[in-house]
Amino acid sequence: MSLTDSQRAALDAAYDEACRGYSEGGIPIGCVLVDSTGTIIGRGHNQRIQKTSATLHAEIAALEDAGRLKASVYRDSTIYTTLSPCSMCTGAILLYKIPRVVVGENVNFLGEEQLLRDNGVEITVADDEKCEALMSKFIRERPEDWNEDIGV
């Protein structure tokens, strides 16, 4: 699906996070949280390898970076992630009632998009070629690290 210019800029920021992760030797998934004014209020990338972390997926890292927010801020925000969100990250989106998710791609991994939709979350899948290319390159290079990240 095509994105607006502001959506494209936010997804590009998430992709920049993914690239940062890759350059650190990590799993290249990035995420940003954007508030109702279009400002990025949280950003992060997967930290499994860098921080020996089982929970710092990109979305969790971005929410963590945003810190403690009022419920009303989440409820008017959008989360941009380079890859379809897993069940944990989906659960975090539902916990905070974030109403919109823009997904870079869901070819390398299809997360719980249906559960999000079932709970009224609006999902836009960008089918972004560079997100897909970076992730598929990593999966080819390091399949064991990737499988660990999704509990396989």
Added chain:
Amino acid sequence: MSLTDSQRAALDAAYDEACRGYSEGGIPIGCVLVDSTGTIIGRGHNQRIQKTSATLHAEIAALEDAGRLKASVYRDSTIYTTLSPCSMCTGAILLYKIPRVVVGENVNFLGEEQLLRDNGVEITVADDEKCEALMSKFIRERPEDWNEDIGV
């Protein structure tokens, strides 16, 4: 539901974590992850207040403490939490296919137990009076911090 002696000991360890959180001025929810030998391999408590964290719920903190584990370890583990798990923590349990959850109480908060059951997770609710008393004391004392923790 009544617990076995080993289940009781593990839930008590989760309760000890909750008490530690309370003594730190935090939200008193604790969790331990127990492997197939009965050994606690991860433990933690909610860190919203202590670490200005939007994601370190007790279950996430315990999984984080356990570090990077093989999928096979999670799949033969049990998670003990003093309070019914929210959607994020439920999603983490589903991500790693942890097959059993022992919940201290679900009176102060009823999380996504049905979603866990729908995915084949065995849930035991202990109806533990001390877990319930500690949590209800905190909610009375600091309702705003509690509401923030569950996105309200």
